[in-house]
Amino acid sequence: MRHTRILDLLNSTKTLQEVNVKGWVRTFRNNQFIALNDGSTIHNIQCVVDFENTADETLKRITTGAAVSVTGALVESQGAGQKYEVQVVKLEILGDSDAEKFPIQPKNKPSLDFLRENAHLRVRTNMFGAIMRVRSVLSYAVHSYFQEKGFVYVNTPIITGSDAEGAGEMFKVTALPFDNTPRTEDGNVNYKEDFFGKETNLTVSGQLEGETFAMALGQIYTFGPTFRAENSNTSRHLAEFWMIEPEVAFNDLTDNMDLAEDFIQYVIKYTIDKCPDDLKFLESRLLDEEKSKPQAERSEMALLEKLNFVLENNFKRVSYTEAIDILRDCPPNKKKKFNYIINEWGADLQSEHERYLVEKHFKCPVILFDYPANIKAFYMRLNEDGKTVRAMDILFPGIGEIVGGSQREERFDVLVEKMKALGIDEEELWWYLDTRRFGSAVHSGFGLGFERLVLFVTGMTNIRDVIPFPRTPMNAEF
Amino acid sequence: MRHTRILDLLNSTKTLQEVNVKGWVRTFRNNQFIALNDGSTIHNIQCVVDFENTADETLKRITTGAAVSVTGALVESQGAGQKYEVQVVKLEILGDSDAEKFPIQPKNKPSLDFLRENAHLRVRTNMFGAIMRVRSVLSYAVHSYFQEKGFVYVNTPIITGSDAEGAGEMFKVTALPFDNTPRTEDGNVNYKEDFFGKETNLTVSGQLEGETFAMALGQIYTFGPTFRAENSNTSRHLAEFWMIEPEVAFNDLTDNMDLAEDFIQYVIKYTIDKCPDDLKFLESRLLDEEKSKPQAERSEMALLEKLNFVLENNFKRVSYTEAIDILRDCPPNKKKKFNYIINEWGADLQSEHERYLVEKHFKCPVILFDYPANIKAFYMRLNEDGKTVRAMDILFPGIGEIVGGSQREERFDVLVEKMKALGIDEEELWWYLDTRRFGSAVHSGFGLGFERLVLFVTGMTNIRDVIPFPRTPMNAEF
Numbered sequence: 009m010r011h012t013r014i015l016d017l018l019n020s021t022k023t024l025q026e027v028n029v030k031g032w033v034r035t036f037r038n039n040q041f042i043a044l045n046d047g048s049t050i051h052n053i054q055c056v057v058d059f060e061n062t063a064d065e066t067l068k069r070i071t072t073g074a075a076v077s078v079t080g081a082l083v084e085s086q087g088a089g090q091k092y093e094v095q096v097v098k099l100e101i102l103g104d105s106d107a108e109k110f111p112i113q114p115k116n117k118p119s120l121d122f123l124r125e126n127a128h129l130r131v132r133t134n135m136f137g138a139i140m141r142v143r144s145v146l147s148y149a150v151h152s153y154f155q156e157k158g159f160v161y162v163n164t165p166i167i168t169g170s171d172a173e174g175a176g177e178m179f180k181v182t183a184l185p186f187d188n189t190p191r192t193e194d195g196n197v198n199y200k201e202d203f204f205g206k207e208t209n210l211t212v213s214g215q216l217e218g219e220t221f222a223m224a225l226g227q228i229y230t231f232g233p234t235f236r237a238e239n240s241n242t243s244r245h246l247a248e249f250w251m252i253e254p255e256v257a258f259n260d261l262t263d264n265m266d267l268a269e270d271f272i273q274y275v276i277k278y279t280i281d282k283c284p285d286d287l288k289f290l291e292s293r294l295l296d297e298e299k300s301k302p303q304a305e306r307s308e309m310a311l312l313e314k315l316n317f318v319l320e321n322n323f324k325r326v327s328y329t330e331a332i333d334i335l336r337d338c339p340p341n342k343k344k345k346f347n348y349i350i351n352e353w354g355a356d357l358q359s360e361h362e363r364y365l366v367e368k369h370f371k372c373p374v375i376l377f378d379y380p381a382n383i384k385a386f387y388m389r390l391n392e393d394g395k396t397v398r399a400m401d402i403l404f405p406g407i408g409e410i411v412g413g414s415q416r417e418e419r420f421d422v423l424v425e426k427m428k429a430l431g432i433d434e435e436e437l438w439w440y441l442d443t444r445r446f447g448s449a450v451h452s453g454f455g456l457g458f459e460r461l462v463l464f465v466t467g468m469t470n471i472r473d474v475i476p477f478p479r480t481p482m483n484a485e486f
Numbered sequence: 487m488r489h490t491r492i493l494d495l496l497n498s499t500k501t502l503q504e505v506n507v508k509g510w511v512r513t514f515r516n517n518q519f520i521a522l523n524d525g526s527t528i529h530n531i532q533c534v535v536d537f538e539n540t541a542d543e544t545l546k547r548i549t550t551g552a553a554v555s556v557t558g559a560l561v562e563s564q565g566a567g568q569k570y571e572v573q574v575v576k577l578e579i580l581g582d583s584d585a586e587k588f589p590i591q592p593k594n595k596p597s598l599d600f601l602r603e604n605a606h607l608r609v610r611t612n613m614f615g616a617i618m619r620v621r622s623v624l625s626y627a628v629h630s631y632f633q634e635k636g637f638v639y640v641n642t643p644i645i646t647g648s649d650a651e652g653a654g655e656m657f658k659v660t661a662l663p664f665d666n667t668p669r670t671e672d673g674n675v676n677y678k679e680d681f682f683g684k685e686t687n688l689t690v691s692g693q694l695e696g697e698t699f700a701m702a703l704g705q706i707y708t709f710g711p712t713f714r715a716e717n718s719n720t721s722r723h724l725a726e727f728w729m730i731e732p733e734v735a736f737n738d739l740t741d742n743m744d745l746a747e748d749f750i751q752y753v754i755k756y757t758i759d760k761c762p763d764d765l766k767f768l769e770s771r772l773l774d775e776e777k778s779k780p781q782a783e784r785s786e787m788a789l790l791e792k793l794n795f796v797l798e799n800n801f802k803r804v805s806y807t808e809a810i811d812i813l814r815d816c817p818p819n820k821k822k823k824f825n826y827i828i829n830e831w832g833a834d835l836q837s838e839h840e841r842y843l844v845e846k847h848f849k850c851p852v853i854l855f856d857y858p859a860n861i862k863a864f865y866m867r868l869n870e871d872g873k874t875v876r877a878m879d880i881l882f883p884g885i886g887e888i889v890g891g892s893q894r895e896e897r898f899d900v901l902v903e904k905m906k907a908l909g910i911d912e913e914e915l916w917w918y919l920d921t922r923r924f925g926s927a928v929h930s931g932f933g934l935g936f937e938r939l940v941l942f943v944t945g946m947t948n949i950r951d952v953i954p955f956p957r958t959p960m961n962a963e964f
Contacts, residue, residue, distance in 0.1 A: 030735070033925075074924075106923075128917040128921070141703070147629075148629055148633045151625075160619055161626065165726065165955040165964065166711045166713075167713070167957050169962035170964065179645070179660065182658050183715045184664070187675075189664050203657070203725065204961060208962050217606070217964055220606035221954065223553075224510070224525050224607075224610040226509075247681065248644055257508070258508045418581070445587070446583040446607070447511075448581030449508065449580040476640055476699065477642065482681075482682060484645055484647035484682035486695055
């Protein structure tokens with residue numbers, strides 16, 4: 009008979025005479041009670057083995073991590089905490105798991121570091137099962153939001169011949185050998201002999217290509233991997249991460265803020281609705297973790313409270329200029345507690361400043377906008393004041409920057425002048441400039457780092473724990 | 487006032503006193519009729535300009551490609567072919583488009599080659615607007631299918647330290663310089679000094695990592711970019727393409743075939759339902775294209791007929807051995823019309839053979855299974871006969887192979903022996919082997935090349951026309 013998923017058995021409306029379940033043993037107690045999990049839910053189903061009529065040889069093989077197939081009746085459970093259990097009639101060991109060797113032993117309480125080194129097995133724990141299910145549902149919420157609104161999903165290129173954006177250090181992509189590398193007459197690497205006939209890199213953003221599609225299809229979004237070859241060994245940075253980049257023709261910066269806020273609230277609400285059990289588990293995990301911290305460092309809100317807070321409160325919209333005024337006069341600045349003291353308008357904000365604004369001053373998500381032109385990218389629209397651009401960053405408690413976006417400079421002449429001033433090659437970006445040459449219009453977009461969103465929703469604190477196989481400096485195992 | 491999408495105006499249930507539309511001019515006839523498109527639909531809205539009361543200076547700027555904002559009444563159209571039109575009260579040119587310079591002039595009938603070189607603008611044509619909307623809806627159908635069934639979406643790594651799979655030539659990813667490359671004492675490149683401390687490549691498949699997640703979460707799928715550094719300049723190959731790879735614990739090869747067939751039928755049906763107008767346009771485009779072909783080379787079915795045929799007919803399941811018997815005795819083999827004559831069991835099938843089976847013999851999608859072990863990958867499950875493996879390929883008319891999959895070898899000893907025979911490093915794949923060390927079980931999966939699916943559904947014939955910015959040998963523009 010075909011096996012039934014544990015999720016479906018636990019949601020059954022009635023007992024059943026015969027069912028088959030397949031999964032992995034989480035624990036085996038008293039030579040009798042198997043807690044079996046198949047990944048369909050955080051909950052295990054209890055399978056009660058008739059140990060008196062089961063061969064010792066078989067009982068010994070029911071170890072943590074073993075794959076088993078169990079056939080029997082789905083009956084109401086005598087024990088607390090579960091509605092149903094399976095009374096085992098037939099048990100088959102599908103794959104053994106040597107208890108001495110299986111690295112993921114619940115009783116050992118493996119550290120997050122150890123689990124990262126075993127990223128292929130950590131997903132067999134409750135914690136990572138929950139994280140990865142939540143991540144998956146969040147992904148789908150992203151697609152659902154945009155598709156329901158008629159946005160077109162665009163797969164912008166991963167390998168890019170354009171390195172002009174300056175969003176960060178790039179990885180080189182090449183098929184050339186390091187030995188006997190083809191050279192031009194003057195001794196440079198001859199990229200004409202490389203696979204693409206030119207120098208290519210891994211994309212840092214699909215925005216520029218996305219803009220060209222928005223200027224044809226109206227509303228588009230990307231959702232794909234992006235890369236940074238930056239030696240940032242922090243709990244918030246990955247060398248390979250997934251980014252969501254909507255771009256909308258005819259949207260100005262206010263429309264852009266409205267879109268970002270509505271989008272974030274939608275995907276969080278969607279996930280709360282779809283993943284109540286996983287989020288409940290992650291909430292209690294976070295509470296446990298925080299018990300080891302000093303009172304002052306603990307979150308003021310539990311996980312679900314924090315998520316609901318984001319749904320129920322508008323994001324505070326604050327201009328960069330207002331933010332500088334607040335920061336200049338705030339106690340940590342006056343007492344020189346910040347590493348970077350804010351003295352003047354024009355300073356680039358560091359994460360300590362962002363955290364102060366979000367966590368101490370406003371105590372809610374904040375949208376900062378209208379930044380000084382010279383600390384932002386070339387494609388952002390210059391305001392009438394001639395010194396600020398229509399940029400926006402969304403800052404989240406505990407996460408920092410989760411969104412960066414802007415209204416784009418739609419005026420050909422202004423854009424070209426800016427590129428010249430920054431030494432950006434117009435020839436290289438001929439196709440980008442075409443969007444301003446032919447039928448240009450106001451348009452806006454933003455980028456949201458997906459893993460930062462997953463961090464926020466799961467209450468995890470290290471970004472390496474919310475992506476299946478993290479890539480960071482000196483680490484590309486698997 | 488806020489502008490309304492053209493799709494919503496054309497679907498309006500009533501006339502409206504005042505509306506605002508923004509979009510790009512497709513054509514401007516008789517100094518009076520603007521065909522305006524905003525990418526929300528293939529249909530243009532006709533905007534009727536009161537030319538007697540509009541400045542000549544403005545009328546001259548209403549050119550193909552220009553972005554305009556139009557305000558006026560939505561009224562019933564006098565002309566044929568449209569329900570509503572806009573009687574323009576106010577017209578604003580948002581962005582000019584110099585008619586002498588704008589490359590996409592409908593009257594010039596630009597070639598597909600020319601449009602590929604202008605991938606950033608081709609999406610402003612009806613054809614590419616339709617293709618990209620259909621592609622987007624197909625993507626969403628993929629996610630919907632798996633999410634509704636409780637599959638977990640897994641983002642397997644793009645940069646991979648594992649090069650053992652042998653699915654194809656890989657691109658190197660590096661942050662090392664070609665000049666003064668760090669070397670070890672014996673003169674080799676010292677990858678310990680590279681960003682990840684080891685040699686890394688762009689992934690050719692997320693399958694192996696996907697398997698580790700399936701063996702924890704039960705049912706997973708990937709949908710992400712994959713890469714081949716192969717010098718294949720054909721209409722069916724890309725260096726960068728998107729792949730869908732579901733993997734399911736406890737599924738055998740029959741379950742795998744059932745899943746693939748059900749999945750393909752679902753996403754095609756979903757797209758037929760959601761994109762009737764775009765598909766109708768693409769169907770007539772294909773008919774036009776085929777008019778220039780000799781009768782014998784034309785499709786027997788129109789596009790929608792072909793899509794419905796796939797929905798209404800089961801895929802024919804044929805073992806490799808049966809296929810060889812058919813091919814050996816078929817007229818083109820006997821008359822030596824094939825480039826590769828089929829003489830013996832064990833021959834690898836070429837696309838000419840696959841096309842014969844699908845297009846001439848069975849005239850429907852075909853699933854070939856149980857291939858000779860030595861022409862398939864190391865991880866496929868060996869049959870009891872000791873010479874075939876539980877592989878399957880799905881072949882589509884006009885496309886060839888669209889799916890490749892298998893039941894995986896779940897037996898540790900058999901897998902290790904196979905790897906040894908092929909010289910695949912066990913150390914390198916320690917984590918993959920762990921899935922067989924700890925709680926192994928029968929499991930299966932497949933990979934579907936997304937662009938080949940888009941080709942099939944849109945009726946396009948060159949794969950470069952169904953991805954926004956194609957990457958092929960000597961081509962990574964944009």
